[in-house]
Amino acid sequence: MNRSALTVERALWWGPGLLFVLVLAVAPLLFSDFYLSQVITKALWLGIAAASLIFLAAYVGMVSLGQVALYGIAGFTMANLAAADGGSPIAWSPWAATLAGIVAAVGAGLFIGAIASRSYGIYFLMITLAVGVLTFYFFAQVTQLSGFGGVNNVTRPGIVSNPVRDPQNLFYIALIASAAVYLFVRYLARTPFGLALQGVRDDPSRMRALGYNVPLLRMLAFGLGALIASFAGILSVWWNTRISPGSIDLARTIDVLVIAVIGGLYRLEGAWVGAFAFAALDNWTRGLDIIGQRFNTVVGVIFLAIVLVSPGGLMGIWQSITDFLARRLSGRPPAQPSADPAGEARPASDTPQPS
Amino acid sequence: MSGQTATAAGLGRRVRLTGLPPGTLALRVAVTLVIAFVAVWVAYKAYGDPRTFVIVGLNGLTLAGLYFVVASGFTLIFGLMRVVNMAHGSLYMLAGFFALELQTTLTGGEATSAFGSSEAGLGDWLIPLVVACLAVGVIGLVMQQLFLRWNQGQELRQALITIAIGIIIADQTLAHFGGIAESLAPPDAFPDSVDLPFSNLTYPFFRIFVLLVAIAVGLSLWAMIQRTRFGMIVRAGVDDRQMVSALGINIQLVFASAFFLGAVLAGLGGVLGGTMISVDKANDTQYLLISLIVVIIGGMGSLAGAAIGALALGLVDSFGDVYLPAGYTNYSILLIFGLLVLVLAIRPQGLLGRPG
Numbered sequence: 001m002n003r004s005a006l007t008v009e010r011a012l013w014w015g016p017g018l019l020f021v022l023v024l025a026v027a028p029l030l031f032s033d034f035y036l037s038q039v040i041t042k043a044l045w046l047g048i049a050a051a052s053l054i055f056l057a058a059y060v061g062m063v064s065l066g067q068v069a070l071y072g073i074a075g076f077t078m079a080n081l082a083a084a085d086g087g088s089p090i091a092w093s094p095w096a097a098t099l100a101g102i103v104a105a106v107g108a109g110l111f112i113g114a115i116a117s118r119s120y121g122i123y124f125l126m127i128t129l130a131v132g133v134l135t136f137y138f139f140a141q142v143t144q145l146s147g148f149g150g151v152n153n154v155t156r157p158g159i160v161s162n163p164v165r166d167p168q169n170l171f172y173i174a175l176i177a178s179a180a181v182y183l184f185v186r187y188l189a190r191t192p193f194g195l196a197l198q199g200v201r202d203d204p205s206r207m208r209a210l211g212y213n214v215p216l217l218r219m220l221a222f223g224l225g226a227l228i229a230s231f232a233g234i235l236s237v238w239w240n241t242r243i244s245p246g247s248i249d250l251a252r253t254i255d256v257l258v259i260a261v262i263g264g265l266y267r268l269e270g271a272w273v274g275a276f277a278f279a280a281l282d283n284w285t286r287g288l289d290i291i292g293q294r295f296n297t298v299v300g301v302i303f304l305a306i307v308l309v310s311p312g313g314l315m316g317i318w319q320s321i322t323d324f325l326a327r328r329l330s331g332r333p334p335a336q337p338s339a340d341p342a343g344e345a346r347p348a349s350d351t352p353q354p355s
Numbered sequence: 356m357s358g359q360t361a362t363a364a365g366l367g368r369r370v371r372l373t374g375l376p377p378g379t380l381a382l383r384v385a386v387t388l389v390i391a392f393v394a395v396w397v398a399y400k401a402y403g404d405p406r407t408f409v410i411v412g413l414n415g416l417t418l419a420g421l422y423f424v425v426a427s428g429f430t431l432i433f434g435l436m437r438v439v440n441m442a443h444g445s446l447y448m449l450a451g452f453f454a455l456e457l458q459t460t461l462t463g464g465e466a467t468s469a470f471g472s473s474e475a476g477l478g479d480w481l482i483p484l485v486v487a488c489l490a491v492g493v494i495g496l497v498m499q500q501l502f503l504r505w506n507q508g509q510e511l512r513q514a515l516i517t518i519a520i521g522i523i524i525a526d527q528t529l530a531h532f533g534g535i536a537e538s539l540a541p542p543d544a545f546p547d548s549v550d551l552p553f554s555n556l557t558y559p560f561f562r563i564f565v566l567l568v569a570i571a572v573g574l575s576l577w578a579m580i581q582r583t584r585f586g587m588i589v590r591a592g593v594d595d596r597q598m599v600s601a602l603g604i605n606i607q608l609v610f611a612s613a614f615f616l617g618a619v620l621a622g623l624g625g626v627l628g629g630t631m632i633s634v635d636k637a638n639d640t641q642y643l644l645i646s647l648i649v650v651i652i653g654g655m656g657s658l659a660g661a662a663i664g665a666l667a668l669g670l671v672d673s674f675g676d677v678y679l680p681a682g683y684t685n686y687s688i689l690l691i692f693g694l695l696v697l698v699l700a701i702r703p704q705g706l707l708g709r710p711g
Contacts, residue, residue, distance in 0.1 A: 063511060115696050118703040122439055122510045123655070126647050127699065133644040134692050141685040250640040254522060261515060294530055300522035307515045308502065 005330035012322040024175055028168045037167035039279045041239060044174035047275035048181055049232035050259040051268060052225045055185050058266045060221040061201030066112060066128035068256050069135035070226040071233030072248030074105035076139060078234055079151040079243045086147025094157040102230040109226020110219060117218035132253050140245035150244025160238050170238060177231050185268055197221050258303045264315030273314050386701060400678050411677050417562035419669025420569030421628050425642050426649035426661045427576060428620025434656025435592055435613045438503060439514045442521035443621050444643030449524055450491045450625030451634035452532035454483035455539050475540040488622035495618025496611060525639040534636030539629045565627050576658055652698045654708025663706055667694060
């Protein structure tokens with residue numbers, strides 16, 4: 001790619017990205033408290049959940065449907081240890097409970113990773129989905145941990161304040177957490193460990209031949225994915241002030257998958273792009289009488305359309321636009337069509353990264 | 356072997372070139388101990404109360420029959436086309452509600468309430484069964500032809516497509532049929548219960564009937580795959596799709612038939628399960644999970660594996676609810692998780708699955 005095309009391409013990736021971050025930074029001034037809390041903050045923590053899925057899919061080649069279960073483990077652990085109605089009668093400090101939730105989720109992630117990491121592709125997806133649904137049934141049945149109908153009024157750290165009356169604090173916490181997750185994953189991708197993970201994604205047998213312990217690498221990656229998912233779980237408990245088995249059922253798992261696919265399964269930014277699209281859609285369809293309670297059908301149709309038309313999601317569409325514009329503006333002949341990423345269960349390695 | 360070991364040892368590191376990978380022995384001992392402990396525990400409980408053991412055992416077997424019918428369709432589709440049909444649970448649920456609606460219409464709403472004292476004639480049960488199975492089969496066929504056929508070989512994309520269709524089917528089913536848990540009435544031609552030999556126990560006849568249907572389904576599928584020309588093409592297609600079509604066989608027709616059959620089996624499961632247990636708005640998640648676990652345990656694409664997986668899951672499910680120490684029975688889901696972990700630790704590809 002010649003120099004001017006590269007400049008145009010970079011401008012087209014960084015421009016909207018910076019604008020997005022700037023608007024978010026001053027969002028409490030621009031949007032109503034309701035919109036800030038119900039759409040933007042929700043989108044931020046949903047985006048973190050989707051980011052844990054996209055991290056695994058894009059950098060390690062593991063499409064996991066167990067992320068919601070892991071965030072549920074973090075959420076339930078936190079909610080039970082902090083004072084709450086319906087949970088275990090323990091009252092840890094909310095911060096200690098939060099830390100315990102994160103540790104529990106990472107531990108569970110490493111264990112699930114250990115048993116699932118020897119399976120690849122669609123098998124891995126099936127195993128993580130089965131584990132995810134089993135986790136939902138576990139919390140649905142064990143009422144000692146989930147109360148009857150959920151653990152309510154969870155005590156939150158003082159800094160979170162009241163997420164309904166005073167939504168700015170939680171919004172900024174979610175924003176900082178999102179930024180931290182994004183920067184951490186982008187940094188990790190350049191470390192030797194991150195490069196090894198990408199090697200495992202591209203060719204596990206060659207990595208094994210080079211002496212890497214492939215199952216161990218995949219297990220550790222799954223543990224990292226669990227760490228990211230646990231942030232989303234903790235934030236969701238702070239945001240909802242409660243957690244119930246319904247918060248981690250199959251529909252929620254599919255929601256997070258839909259977010260990742262709408263955004264783009266192979267680009268980390270897609271997590272939050274998809275989450276904003278999803279949260280806005282959710283908020284908008286609630287007001288429509290025609291659709292009524294059939295939000296799932298709308299989600300299903302949009303999901304189906306995205307998978308059929310643009311497997312790269314919104315980020316894939318944006319990628320095509322930037323490719324087109326970069327070529328146009330630099331007067332270069334059209335490049336060869338890029339491979340279809342979603343179909344191959346691994347991204348095309350020649351996809352330009354915005355760097 | 357000895358020469359190779361010597362060479363490796365000469366490099367300062369002893370490498371075992373044959374035999375079990377390191378750690379396997381410890382794993383096998385652990386697995387054997389777990390299985391032995393479970394066997395002793397069940398034997399102890401059975402000795403204490405043999406009547407409960409027989410009834411719970413039969414519950415497990417009949418449940419396994421239902422699970423096998425559902426999962427055989429799932430594994431058939433995967434074995435041939437490498438499509439993980441995530442809409443399988445939704446098809447199950449749709450068939451259940453559809454058959455219930457038909458039966459209510461046929462009997463004028465009289466027969467659906469009470470289980471055991473049936474008012475439904477044989478036709479009031481058989482017609483909904485056949486119509487629901489065919490309807491679900493056609494939906495599966497349409498799904499395959501419209502969405503999956505031109506995405507062949509793209510496993511993840513196909514799985515995502517079936518997830519999307521599964522959401523839509525489940526949501527529309529609940530929108531049209533309400534989602535209230537009810538059971539279909541079994542035909543009144545069936546006896547309510549049967550006497551078990553060598554005891555004074557009785558057992559619901561319909562559950563035995565489900566087990567018999569499952570055995571019949573298993574045997575017919577086996578005979579179809581092993582003994583007919585269609586089955587021969589299916590087996591060849593599993594091994595090498597391109598070669599089969601290069602030989603001039605219309606593999607697309609075989610794919611379409613297999614998908615239709617797989618969806619019909621989900622529908623059959625839905626009607627049997629709807630009569631034996633109930634139709635419920637949580638059926639889609641439940642039976643997708645069951646299909647997944649059965650084929651993960653048994654091995655993807657293997658019919659015998661599905662039978663073993665269904666048996667293991669049905670028995671663990673049934674005994675776990677009763678034989679866990681009092682106060683811990685709601686932890687029974689952990690046993691299923693344990694079963695999954697156990698199998699994956701020894702054989703990541705499932706008990707009868709082919710590696711790779």
